[in-house]
Amino acid sequence: MAFACGMDCAYLALYGASLVVVVYLLQGAYRARKRSRVVVKLRCTKCQRELVKQFRDGDFVGKIYNDICIECGGAVVEAIYVDDVVPLVERLFGKSNRGQRKT
């Protein structure tokens, strides 16, 4: 490819601009994508420590788990809820409002 001024430079500029637009759109779509996880919050019945684990089928509020607290053993499920996972890109560059719909 010749780097002299003229048509070749124009094509190069066009490819470069297209690449910038595509990268911008992709990163916006990635940041707008909502990821969430289901969190199970437990509380130890003895030391009252708060514990968190991933949801599994069969979990419910009030279910007692034995041997889950490292110090005491038993803990009871206190709450089960969906929590948004903040992507690394958003943590580094801040929140994107694209595609966000407030309910």
Place this chain on the structure above:
Amino acid sequence: MPSPLVNMTGVAGGQSDLATWIIAISILISTVLSILAFLGVAQGIQLRVWKSQIEARLRVLEGYVNDVRDESKKLLRKLGVKDPDVVAARVLDYFVVEPVNIEPTDITRRLERVLRTEEEHIEQIVLLALGSRPKGVEETALFKNAVTLLGIANAMNLLYKYLRHMLLLGIKTRNALLVTQLWMLLPYYMRIAKAYRSAARTISRGMPIGDAAGPLVAYRLVRSVAASNEVLYREIAKDTVYATIEYLGRRVYVVRARGPGSTVGRPGEAVEKLAEKLSQGEIAAIITVDAALKFEGEQTGAIAEGSGVAMGDPGPEKIKIERLAVRRGIPLYAIAIKMSFEEAIGAMNKNIVKGVESALERLKQLIQETSKPGDTIIIVGVGNTIGVGL
């Protein structure tokens, strides 16, 4: 030598002929289009465009209905039903006829009879397919969740058929107003359908939904006073339990639906039966805690206090508590936890859990303000207890 002027005149004459033709055709086309616009052709074209857009959305909605039906069949199979297709086909087109309302005498009792027949019949259909009653907490919860999922599939099927009917009727009768109205309302209906579809996934996994906020407050109140193994829950009505606790010298009856299966219980009947055991003047207050729909712009999890019975039932359960309060002169207080429709039927989120914690503090404050030591209070945690055990 020919004059250059002769050549120029020939070329100029040819170009002016072409320009004249172009102008004449343009005027003809615009005249014809204006006449057609007055004859309603533009409206016809607009309707065809809207019709194709509505049909595209209806195909998406049909996909949602199939998804929910498949989820319910999967849960029935997990429960042990050998032929879930038969059960789903039977329940999907189930209908309920409203009681006569031109004669309003005892309409709530008639409505109660109809709704209870529906609830019991659908449970019976699933039980017959199952062969035996579910045993144990987890199997019973799975059974209740399957029944609820079938209810959602029924509601979505009805919504889809109704919207398709409106479209086909509008086209058949050439009613532009009907099609226009449908096109304008479709985004709202699609929002509801999408919320139901996401709710179906939550219910099939047995996770708490936003509407479980009321029972969760009741659960937290009982747990804040006594450990789970110290409290004895007694069944007082179908799928409804109550616990008796002591809080700051007051005797508190905490009524809620039995979990962790998906059910709202019969809180009105439960409160009525509880009051029969207590004497006139003994009940100082009845406090209901429930999830409430928020206005656009309000924060999810915000708490509001009010009076009356916070209960989103069609009438039979709520009226029992109201009539009891009137007979005995009992004040009715309500605490609402705000959330949107999607959040109420979808998986419980962090903001709602924070709202539950705030509602619990407000409830404790209300108990102290509205009663004195030695009084008896009834607290009702209204809502669906999916994912919330005892």
